[in-house]
Amino acid sequence: MRKKFKALLLLLQLVAQLRSGQAIWFPWYLQRYGLAPHSFRHGGGHKNQTDDGSTCPPGYEMKSSSAGLTGGMAGCERVVGSRVGNAKRLCDDNPVLMQLARLYVVSPERIVLLLAQPSLTQSCAEITDVLGNIRKSMRNCVLAPDNIYGRLADGLNYFQSEVCEGGDGKNRKRCTGLQESHNCLKELRTDMIECEAPADWYERRNASKVCHIFNDVLNCYYTRAALLCGLEVARQLRSFAGDSMGRAMIHKCEVSKRLPRVDNAMPINASRASLRPSWLVALSSWTIVIYFARLKYIFG
Template sequence: MSVLLLLLLHGQGAQSIWFPWYFHRYGLEPHSARHGGRGGSGGKTPCPPGYELRSSKGPSGGGTGGKAKGPSSLCDDNPLVMQLARLYLVSPERIVLLLAQPLMLETCAEINDVLEHIESATSSCVLTDDNIYGKLRDGLSYYKTEVCDGGGEDGSNRKRCTDLNEAHNCIKELRTDMIECEAPADWYEWHNATKVCQNFNDVLDCYYTRTAMLCGLDAAKQLRSFAGDSMGRALVHKCVVNKRLPRVSDPMPNLSAASWLKSSLVPIVVVVVVVPLQLAVYLLLV
């Protein structure tokens, strides 16, 4: 580890900050050097998923004329990585894990600050649609809208937001369970869409099962719905959420008035019968 830190602090390696998996797979060369930058390899080294240079004919960020003016360079990913790291946001699952934070108001304030810094850092450059850090930003932005801002301006998911907030005291006890539900490392970067979507739905079903066992079926359905929407926005591939729910017995069924009366009828009858008998015995003894 000390050797790696020394390499990072020396030469061109200091130009980029990446998650550990990047060094393991792609070495210490900065991403900017992969497209013919200063001291680069001229694009001979492959780019990690989400960093391939797009055609210059793509959208430039503004204007409709022949010489559209707008950002023409790829964004430096370092500001995104550093801001996402403040929330330990290294995968789509970690967006959902924010629901288990003990203090929601403080978490929402931190999320808002992170998103503002990312917006400032990417306002004058191109952040491609398939950039994995940009996708995590999209998922985090959805979390802010749906959880911190009360379900969005249209209020379509306001009930879900309310239910999740009401179940927060229970959901925050699921932190370890939710971490155990996470898919293999870097699964969301795979090129095989079928495998990515299979992992995606496996995670959702695990969330549902663990939540249902501790917090009940209603909370489980709401959490699974939110996880599908937020994680889906953080994926490059478009995945369809399975409609079929795992079979779980509700540990906290709601008692209806009829079931309550049925369960309470026997004790009431016993009391009515027993009390006169005790009174008669007492009178005979006196």
């Protein structure tokens, strides 16, 4: 018992003497080297030894000696573009961020908001260009699985495949419905923005809170769409939002199957009438005017 106490005391003293840059990685040291003397960790302490015994974790390296001369803190620093094992090097995510900014895709909700753009054709063309540039920037590297910009790019890629390219057989009906209801979705833009959650909500570590907010946003989409476009469009929008936003998030959230109750939803016939193209509505109006003008001319 006394030996264990002495070992624990020695361990605490050793941690206290480590510099802050090294203390961060002390658990990693302990797992790899135990309490072996420092000289054994570095191949006997010879200066010309290789860096195989580096005391930095994979993907990190010791800071250069110039860091101490310039007042920097000695220790480990991340190597940009380094390889971890046999995996590809990690990408700089700034190019991905800059491309997403072209479409104002700063959150999972902003991917869904692309449905309310004035022209889906123009939006899809720009989305294709953005995703192409992102792929070019990642030809020789990868983003970390939990990189938020990489996740947003995944969600945007899903938007392209489902909305711009027609979707697969399973969701083709939903894709067609969203395209046919585009005129109504454009009118829903302000409501969709009001449904957005607080900034950076999807980056929280508490998965249960993130998933609760996620379903709140989906239910808000459903309620607003039901009031303006009808229940059928509301279901399609909620379904698509759940799939696209889910791919753009780090946490995996289950979409609640319980739909909000909307008592005064837009009737189906009225919603379909509101989805007609504006030129078709204008043509119908002019046809009626011409018809009554002819009647007046004949019987006048």
